Amino acid sequence: MRADEGTAPMEFSHEQPALRTAEAGRAGDGVRADLRVRFEPRDGGPPEIVLERSKVAPFYGRSIREQAREVLDRLGVRSGRLTIEDEGALPLTIAARIECVVRRAGHPVPSPVLPGPVPARPPAPRDRLRRSRLYLPGHEPKLLVNAGLHGADGLILDLEDSVPPDAKDAARLLVRNALVALDFGAAERMVRINQLPAGLGDLDEIVPVDPDLVLIPKVESPDQVREVEARIEAIRRRTDRERPVWLMPILESALGIERAYEIASAADSVVALTVGLEDYTADLGVTKTREGGETLWARQRVVNAARAAGVEPIDSVWGDVADVEGLEAWARASRSLGFVGMGCVHPRQIPIVHQAFAPTREEIDRALRIVAAWEDARARGVAVVALGSKMIDPPVVERAFALVDRARRMGLVDDAARDAGSGR
Amino acid sequence: MKREIGELVTNAAERRVPTLVNGRRQVPFRGVGGYEPRGSKHGPPIRSCRDYPADGDKRVAGLREALERAGLADGMTLSTHHHLRNGDRVALYALETAADMGVRDLMWFPSASFPCHEPVIGLMQRGAVHHIEGSMNGPLGRYCSSGRMRGLGVLRSHGGRWQAIQDGEVHVDVAVIAAPAADPFGNATGAFGPSACGSLGFALADSIYADRVIVVTDNIVPFPCLPWQIQGNNVDYVVEVESIGDPAKIVSGTTQITRSPDRLRIAELVARFIRDAGIMRDGFSFQAGAGGIALAFVPILARMMREAGVVAGFVRGGSTKYLVEMLEQGLTRAILDGQTFDLEGVRSIRENPRHVPTSPFTSYNWHGKGNFASMVDAVVLGATEVDLHFNANVVTHSDGVLLHGIGGWQNCLAARCTILALPSFRDRIPVIVDEVTTLCGPGELIDVVVTERGIAINPRRQDLLERVRGSDLPIRSLEEIKHEVERLLGGPPDRPELSDEPVAVVKWVDGTVLDTVWRVPGA
Numbered sequence: 027m028r029a030d031e032g033t034a035p036m037e038f039s040h041e042q043p044a045l046r047t048a049e050a051g052r053a054g055d056g057v058r059a060d061l062r063v064r065f066e067p068r069d070g071g072p073p074e075i076v077l078e079r080s081k082v083a084p085f086y087g088r089s090i091r092e093q094a095r096e097v098l099d100r101l102g103v104r105s106g107r108l109t110i111e112d113e114g115a116l117p118l119t120i121a122a123r124i125e126c127v128v129r130r131a132g133h134p135v136p137s138p139v140l141p142g143p144v145p146a147r148p149p150a151p152r153d154r155l156r157r158s159r160l161y162l163p164g165h166e167p168k169l170l171v172n173a174g175l176h177g178a179d180g181l182i183l184d185l186e187d188s189v190p191p192d193a194k195d196a197a198r199l200l201v202r203n204a205l206v207a208l209d210f211g212a213a214e215r216m217v218r219i220n221q222l223p224a225g226l227g228d229l230d231e232i233v234p235v236d237p238d239l240v241l242i243p244k245v246e247s248p249d250q251v252r253e254v255e256a257r258i259e260a261i262r263r264r265t266d267r268e269r270p271v272w273l274m275p276i277l278e279s280a281l282g283i284e285r286a287y288e289i290a291s292a293a294d295s296v297v298a299l300t301v302g303l304e305d306y307t308a309d310l311g312v313t314k315t316r317e318g319g320e321t322l323w324a325r326q327r328v329v330n331a332a333r334a335a336g337v338e339p340i341d342s343v344w345g346d347v348a349d350v351e352g353l354e355a356w357a358r359a360s361r362s363l364g365f366v367g368m369g370c371v372h373p374r375q376i377p378i379v380h381q382a383f384a385p386t387r388e389e390i391d392r393a394l395r396i397v398a399a400w401e402d403a404r405a406r407g408v409a410v411v412a413l414g415s416k417m418i419d420p421p422v423v424e425r426a427f428a429l430v431d432r433a434r435r436m437g438l439v440d441d442a443a444r445d446a447g448s449g450r
Numbered sequence: 451m452k453r454e455i456g457e458l459v460t461n462a463a464e465r466r467v468p469t470l471v472n473g474r475r476q477v478p479f480r481g482v483g484g485y486e487p488r489g490s491k492h493g494p495p496i497r498s499c500r501d502y503p504a505d506g507d508k509r510v511a512g513l514r515e516a517l518e519r520a521g522l523a524d525g526m527t528l529s530t531h532h533h534l535r536n537g538d539r540v541a542l543y544a545l546e547t548a549a550d551m552g553v554r555d556l557m558w559f560p561s562a563s564f565p566c567h568e569p570v571i572g573l574m575q576r577g578a579v580h581h582i583e584g585s586m587n588g589p590l591g592r593y594c595s596s597g598r599m600r601g602l603g604v605l606r607s608h609g610g611r612w613q614a615i616q617d618g619e620v621h622v623d624v625a626v627i628a629a630p631a632a633d634p635f636g637n638a639t640g641a642f643g644p645s646a647c648g649s650l651g652f653a654l655a656d657s658i659y660a661d662r663v664i665v666v667t668d669n670i671v672p673f674p675c676l677p678w679q680i681q682g683n684n685v686d687y688v689v690e691v692e693s694i695g696d697p698a699k700i701v702s703g704t705t706q707i708t709r710s711p712d713r714l715r716i717a718e719l720v721a722r723f724i725r726d727a728g729i730m731r732d733g734f735s736f737q738a739g740a741g742g743i744a745l746a747f748v749p750i751l752a753r754m755m756r757e758a759g760v761v762a763g764f765v766r767g768g769s770t771k772y773l774v775e776m777l778e779q780g781l782t783r784a785i786l787d788g789q790t791f792d793l794e795g796v797r798s799i800r801e802n803p804r805h806v807p808t809s810p811f812t813s814y815n816w817h818g819k820g821n822f823a824s825m826v827d828a829v830v831l832g833a834t835e836v837d838l839h840f841n842a843n844v845v846t847h848s849d850g851v852l853l854h855g856i857g858g859w860q861n862c863l864a865a866r867c868t869i870l871a872l873p874s875f876r877d878r879i880p881v882i883v884d885e886v887t888t889l890c891g892p893g894e895l896i897d898v899v900v901t902e903r904g905i906a907i908n909p910r911r912q913d914l915l916e917r918v919r920g921s922d923l924p925i926r927s928l929e930e931i932k933h934e935v936e937r938l939l940g941g942p943p944d945r946p947e948l949s950d951e952p953v954a955v956v957k958w959v960d961g962t963v964l965d966t967v968w969r970v971p972g973a
Contacts, residue, residue, distance in 0.1 A: 058877060082878045084849045085943030093940070114877025117940040171938070172712050175902055208938075347709070373711040 045106070048130035050196050051123035053079075053111035059168035061115040063108060065127045071105035073098045080112035093117055097124045100139040106131075117141055118207040119167040122199040129195065138199070140235070141207035149269045150214045150238040152297050155179045155435050156338055157367040157383040158376045159216060163188035164197035167204075174210035176373035177380075182216045185228050186243050194220065198231050205235045214238045216274070222250055226257050233261040236269050239297070244305065245275040246282045248292030255293040272297040274340070278305035283324045286331030298338040300369070301328045304345075316352055318359075329364035343369035350378060357382030380436070390433045396426035453602055455952055458966075463841075465889055467963040468952050472557075472581065472601045474619060476955075479962040482892055487961065491817065492618030494659050506635040506673060508688045513547050513666060516687040517624065520662035522548055525555045525580070526623035529660065531653035532562035533628070533640055533789060537699030540628035540666050542569055543691070549578035557601070559620060560584040561611060561652040562855045566699070574599060583620065584611070585845075585855015586954075594953050595851045597969035603852070603954030605845055605967070607860035608788070609814025609821070610957050612655045616817050617961055625656035625663045627680060628694045632667040636685025637678035640790070640807070641800040643669035645695045648769070648790020648799045650679045651809030657684045668694045679807055702792040705770045707749065708742040712873055712902040717746035719923070720830055720871050720900050725754050726921045727914055729828050729867055737766035737862060738830040740791040743871045747830055748772040755781050766813070766826055769795035769805065777805060786822060788813055788858065814861035816959050821861075829865035833872055835886045838928050840893030840908045842870060843886040845956060848879055850887050850948045850970045860959050863895035867914065874901040874935045880943060882932040887948075889965040890956055903931050947971065 045067035053062035068074070075094045080087055094108055097120070108124065115123070118141040129135055159180035162169050173181050183201040185194065205215060217232050218241040219225035225242065232240070242254050251273060258271050273296045275289050282289065283306065290299040303321050307314040314320065325341065332339035341360040344353040353375055360368055361383050368383075370376050385393070395413055400423050403411045411418040433439045456470030461478035469476055477485060502508065510516050522528065528548065530541035541560060546569075548556060554577050558570065561584060568589040573579040581601025586594050594603045606614055614620045629638035630645045640650040645668060657663050657680050665680065666689045675682075708714060720743070724730050730751065738744035749772050755762070761780065767773055767787035771794035776782045778798075785805040790796050798805045813822045823829075834854065835843040844859050846852050862868065872881050881901070897914060899906045904926035907915050918925060936942050954967035 082943070084946035086878055086940070088944060089940055114879070116878060116938060169711075172715075172902055175715060176711060372709070374714055 050127035057113045061112040063127045065131045066107045068105045074107040076109045081114045118203040122203045126196045144209040158379045160370045164201040165189045165193040170204045180214035184218045202231045234265045239272040241274045244278045248288045251292035274298040278302035279309045290335035299332040300340040303342040341365040341368035347372040393426035393429040465965040477962045479964045485960045491616045516664045520624045527557045529559040529622045529625045529656045533647040534695040536564040537696035544626040555580040591852035595970045595973040606957045607856045608810040608858040609861040612810045613816040615659045622660035625660035627653045629667040631669045633673040633675035636682030637675040638680035646796045649807035654809040662686045705792040720747045721750040727917045733763040734827045736828045740768045774798040824864040826865040828867045829862040837886045840896040842891040843888045844890045846888040869898045871900045
């Protein structure tokens with residue numbers, strides 16, 4: 027547990043504020059890895075900790091009480107009664123829920139109490155693979171803990187549509203603690219903030235703990251992107267953060283689609299552009315179909331705008347987890363339109379999406395032959411590249427190099443071929 | 451509660467065990483393969499056909515009359531089977547009828563118990579039932595752990611139950627066998643009828659060795675009941691009742707694969723391990739139960755087999771629709787089925803001659819002239835805990851409370867490759883521990899532990915380690931996984947205090963005492 031030094035400054039008075047009874051978190055049937063905490067103000071101290079119930083009391087009952095006491099102390103709570111019903115929550119969740127209930131009770135929080143951090147991974151490069159991004163509801167701890175094991179290129183810790191309105195503040199703290207304490211492996215750590223202006227408040231909590239990428243929902247104007255970028259820059263400067271925070275705007279309305287290029291090119295930190303088809307079809311007043319004919323133009327528009335702006339075009343999600351064939355068909359079609367990845371709503375979709383967005387064996391072989399021909403031509407000092415009797419145009423060579431590079435990053439090209447493609 | 455336990459001695463697994471259990475002298479565990487009893491098997495009393503109706507009609511008016519005729523008396527052993535699972539009505543009916551007859555101090559000897567048997571607690575409190583020797587799940591396990599049961603619980607594997615009967619360690623006075631279909635002669639099957647459950651193999655030993663055998667059915671059919679699994683020649687009385695069970699709780703209508711991402715990942719890793727270690731080859735065999743991970747693993751392996759053009763020689767059930775699909779799609783040549791978990795399994799066992807009901811004798815029996823368990827290439831099992839020496843626990847949780855039976859788990863450890871498929875922690879409780887709370891399976895028999903965080907291979911199995919070297923499987927040590935999990939959980943857990951009072955023992959497959967279950971204060 028560490029007090030965080032890089033937090034947004036907040037007004038803090040040493041006078042005892044007027045506090046109220048508050049609750050946070052969940053417990054009861056069907057709840058796992060969470061806890062419900064209730065804070066009741068008291069006139070005199072010290073704080074009383076009551077572990078009313080815990081599935082893991084024989085093993086971690088002592089630890090839960092000690093942690094609760096420590097968190098209250100670090101949050102400056104000098105009196106009150108904290109009641110805990112625990113369903114096997116991890117320390118990062120316990121800390122987030124206690125901080126949430128303290129805030130809801132009206133107690134000022136000078137600085138958060140963050141869980142022990144995992145070693146930082148290197149920053150995500152601008153052009154990293156983004157075939158799959160797995161959505162995780164930010165208020166649901168049980169789905170966060172092992173999310174990094176499923177092989178997604180990116181994990182979206184969601185603060186927006188998957189979080190109920192009354193859990194927004196709690197989700198913000200849980201996601202912040204998860205970014206600190208959980209090892210998400212090689213996945214890019216993404217956060218979808220709320221629609222502006224609420225999303226700016228999310229940034230105050232999230233940016234100091236180094237997310238790799240922020241998704242901005244329901245973007246309709248380049249100014250919104252610039253506003254987010256400016257806020258992030260301000261927080262980074264204030265907190266001495268050096269890691270880049272990339273942006274991925276989500277277009278979810280007819281107006282957003284119309285302004286796709288302006289939005290994609292609004293800020294240097296934009297690395298990808300994506301589309302939310304549920305809201306978009308609602309805006310059009312049409313039904314979203316399995317084939318997606320009603321959104322074809324919008325998706326093509328996104329691909330074109332993204333490429334024109336030099337960022338990656340990324341498709342929406344396939345919502346029916348049980349419909350594997352539908353997902354496969356959608357993802358293949360998506361790749362053929364020019365998208366480089368799409369969203370996933372369940373880990374079982376990840377390998378299917380990766381497969382669909384991978385170049386085929388034939389494509390890789392042909393690209394490798396073109397690359398070899400280019401290298402051969404270069405070695406011989408010849409300007410024209412030929413494959414057999416056929417001349418190869420420069421754009422085709424460019425595309426072959428890009429495909430080999432992408433296949434290499436997906437682990438689809440063996441060492442010999444990798445060497446062959448590295449001489450450019 | 452004071453029970454006679456002789457003395458506590460340390461066995462070959464370094465566990466303290468009692469030398470006396472429910473009045474019988476015990477042999478402490480001597481190591482895997484370290485004990486082989488000699489002599490003759492126990493036999494039932496000699497009966498003669500002249501004492502039975504010549505027309506073959508053994509029906510009596512009701513269960514009470516059957517129990518009276520069977521001579522049920524104080525202190526006897528009454529056995530039942532668990533093929534009707536949580537829908538069973540017959541075990542309770544038999545025990546409550548015995549209680550109404552004024553019989554006291556029975557030993558109930560089920561092949562397993564389920565939550566539906568919770569009212570047996572009341573029968574123990576009233577004195578009708580003295581104690582239970584058999585798996586104790588849920589409320590019964592908690593009752594035993596609390597120390598309120600008068601005798602010691604004895605937990606045996608399915609094969610160990612057969613061995614105990616054959617060794618004469620357990621003498622079954624009266625066996626009450628629930629049958630989804632039976633004829634008046636006592637031939638019985640689980641394959642059809644309103645309470646169809648598939649196999650009746652768990653009742654087979656009882657039908658052969660008990661002093662008296664009563665078949666209870668809600669579906670009497672004209673002689674001959676075909677195909678029969680319980681042979682009428684072993685049966686004394688047949689009782690017709692309105693209903694032997696709740697069909698909805700006997701088998702699942704449809705078996706659903708888990709949607710848990712972590713469990714699906716473990717299932718995928720198990721299948722990949724079996725493929726990449728070269729176990730998945732033409733003619734191979736495997737066994738998987740109906741737990742969440744084991745169930746999910748079957749269709750994944752089936753897909754890999756289809757892709758590789760591999761056909762299994764046989765698979766061992768618990769059968770589900772997923773094994774049935776494999777059989778019907780030609781991915782396995784046979785299903786050898788110990789118990790049937792869903793309606794598709796029941797249909798298949800009834801219709802398909804290559805889907806065969808088996809019993810603990812064929813599958814697991816220590817005193818058989820061989821059994822199927824050691825012929826299986828890979829078995830996928832669960833566990834509540836595993837320690838750094840690959841020892842595993844399957845009956846208690848880390849708090850020491852008895853909550854599960856052994857089932858065929860111990861017997862399955864004889865497979866060529868034993869794989870435990872487990873989450874690395876449940877709620878906030880780590881599954882990989884320094885020392886298991888209760889030892890059920892010696893680590894030398896457990897080859898691979900698959901968790902969502904990686905695959906640990908027992909260092910004894912250098913051959914397996916060699917075979918997966920260079921694969922993209924996440925091979926790690928148990929220590930590494932344990933360390934990672936403990937960091938996530940906020941350090942190692944406190945170890946709960948257990949008492950020094952035995953409430954049950956865990957038998958090894960050869961009948962020796964492997965470990966002790968201790969009373970849990972406050973259970």
